[in-house]
Amino acid sequence: MHDVVIAGGGPVGLFLAGEVALSGCSVLVLEREQEATSPWKTLPLGMRGLNAASAETFYRRGLLEAAAKASGTAVEKLGAAPEASEAPVPRALSHFAGMTLDAADIESATLRYRLPSPAMEGFMTSLAAIEDVLSERAATLGVEIVRGADVTAVTQDDHAVAVTAAGRQYQGRWLVGCDGGRSTVRTLAGFDFVGTEPLFTGYVAQVTFADPDRLPLGFNPTAHGMYLRTPFEGHLGMMDFDGATFDRSQPLTREHLQTVLRRITGTDVTLTDVRLASSFTDRAMQATSYRRGRVLLAGDAAHIHSPLGGQGLNLGIGDAVNLGWKLAAAVHGTAADGLLDTYTSERHPVGAAVLDWSRAQVATMKPGPNTPALRRLLHDLMSTPDGTTHVYRTTSGLFNRYDLADEQPLVGRTAPDFRFEDGTRLGDLLHQGQGVVLDFSAHRGLQDVAGKWKGRIRYAAGSARNDLGFTALLVRPDGVVAWASEHTPRREAFAQATARWFGVPEN
Known part of the structure; x- marks a missing residue:
């Protein structure tokens, strides 16, 4: 029996497989296609865009340079980005309903909690390039991939999931459907899939x-x-x-x-x-929950929408990095109560917002006598500094905030790429998929608490080149800030946050 079975060997399935295998879980990927290569994956038909959040995710797993090289994109060498107090801005923006904007109009002063990073913006790539990088990572981590395995049956009980594919049955403690918009896993496991019908x-x-x-x-x-x-x-x-x-x-x-x-x-x-x-x-549909028992959904299996704006792949990568460490904790029996349920509560609103972004573009494009006037108005509004900044915040993926029941405005957001005086970056510390404590105050109490979760949390102390006014932070394996202090850190508050996200300590 495998710890996790993943149906679908595209970018989302492969990224998730690597995330779960990173913690030592046994992972099986069942892919319906016999061959990895396809003209639909190479340029130009396989062209996709990685947004800034996805580029940051690849960077945090040590995959950015490989992904950029495979995509034929020049990305700054790790560690070469200059330090600055102001938020960095991109050189280009995604479009809205075919209307392009000037990135120079972004108001950088309004982009709180951003620091220069090797992953400052997204880049164009192809499905083939991304799958090559992620397949190599999966192989290195011991992931088993079976091709020509089209899933035809799924049954589950309180302890395991049985999956039938190509006439053979496979057993897993958990099953994740990453098998696309026409997901067989979603149908067989009985997920509700609701939304709006297409116009074009x-x-x-x-x-x-x-x-x-x-x-x-x-x-x-x-x-x-x-x-x-x-x-x-x-x-x-x-x-x-x-x-x-x-x-x-x-x-x-x-x-x-x-x-x-x-x-x-x-x-x-x-x-x-x-x-x-x-x-x-442009059919826009979403599963009402991303989990039913021991079966979960990610990527297009969980949500579908038109390809306008290139958000689909990025939404799926975000699902995978959010789910991977939580699922691994469930496998190892170290997950805090309710941790796996936060996958749906965190990612479902993000998916719903992307579906609405897609619907808004379709409404702006629908032919009619009033459409040209509407497009001109929207273009004028979006071309203002406020409008352009809003489009960037929406499409970059860097400014999503999960509701973690904390009023501190950085909590629930992706962490800035803090850099210690010795040159070590937060991105370097996240390569192994563990949580990270950044202690800029060298508070001995934080080190003692973090030590109780040895193997699950890394502790790093020292002065940062720009700490943005923080004295300490707890960063989840997916790069999201789980706790932050701008004053003398309170050991009790830190211990509570750590237990909430990393479960019971081992000692």
């Missing part, structure tokens, strides 16, 4: 144009929808507001794609060849 049929394709110069690059809204051309030759995206009436079970022919493209663009542009094509919708 979307298409992504790699084609050959007879007359490519007739279609400009970038996002192009029209009276009938929107189309996107990227610098990659033949890469085409379309959103056709047909009420999602197209039968997506039928093959995508050149004739159909050309008809849709001509209707959206209002031209007689010609497609001479279609190499690959797929369809999608």
Whole structure:
């Protein structure tokens, strides 16, 4: 029997597998596809964007340089980011409904609790690049991956989960469905999946144009929808507001794609060849809970929405890093009471907000006589410093706050990348997936308390180059601040916070 079985070997499943295996758990990944390689994973069709929060997550596990290299992206060498008191800002922003903004308009003074870091912003990548990095990590940590294993049955009791895949039964103490928007695990385990129905049929394709110069690059809204051309030759995206009436079970022919493209663009542009094509919708749905007994969901299995703004992969990575250490604690029997339930209570509101962000973009794009005026108004509002800053805070993922029942404004947020005088960064201390105590006051009482959770918490003391006014912090394995003090640390308060998140001490 494995400690954890994960259905789905995409980026979310692989990242989660590494997180759980990092603590010594045995992990099995069941992936339905026979081969790891696919043209849908490589550029241009597999193009994805890692936002700043995801880049930070990779950095905190020592994976940023490998991910950047695999993606062909130049990222500052670890430790090379300059120190500054002001919050760093990105060089580029995600779009909203195809409307791009200038990152220079972000008001850095309003971005509290940010410090320069090697992971200051996101970057473009591909599914293939991310999966290569995460597959190598999983193999190094002893994760077993079985391909061609399509899950067909799931049963559970109070002690284990039985999973049938490709005619064989596997046993696990826990099962996590990371098997995509049409999740079999979600259906078989009886999760409720609710939300809103779609308004458009979307298409992504790699084609050959007879007359490519007739279609400009970038996002192009029209009276009938929107189309996107990227610098990659033949890469085409379309959103056709047909009420999602197209039968997506039928093959995508050149004739159909050309008809849709001509209707959206209002031209007689010609497609001479279609190499690959797929369809999608803006259906926005979410599981009402991410856990049923010993079965959990993460990534697209837990929530689906349109790809507008590129939030899907990032939302799933956030699920995985939140769930991994909690699930490992449950396996080892060290989890505090209710710890695993905080996965849903923390991540469900984040997922709901992303679904609403997607819905708002669709509403802004829906063709109609008033749409151009609405788009102009929204663009004007978002182009103000306040508006641009709001878009950055929403899409970067760095400013989510979990409700941890603490009024201190940093608690529940991702921790700044504090740097000690010797050059050690918080990101370095999180590589092994343990909690971290940052003690800038060298308070002996904190060290004594932290020592009771040896193996689960790392203690680091010393002066920080910029402590932002804090004397001590407790940071969870996912990089979220669980407790913070701006005065002389109180041992009792620190001990209570530690017990809340790391369970009963071993001595």
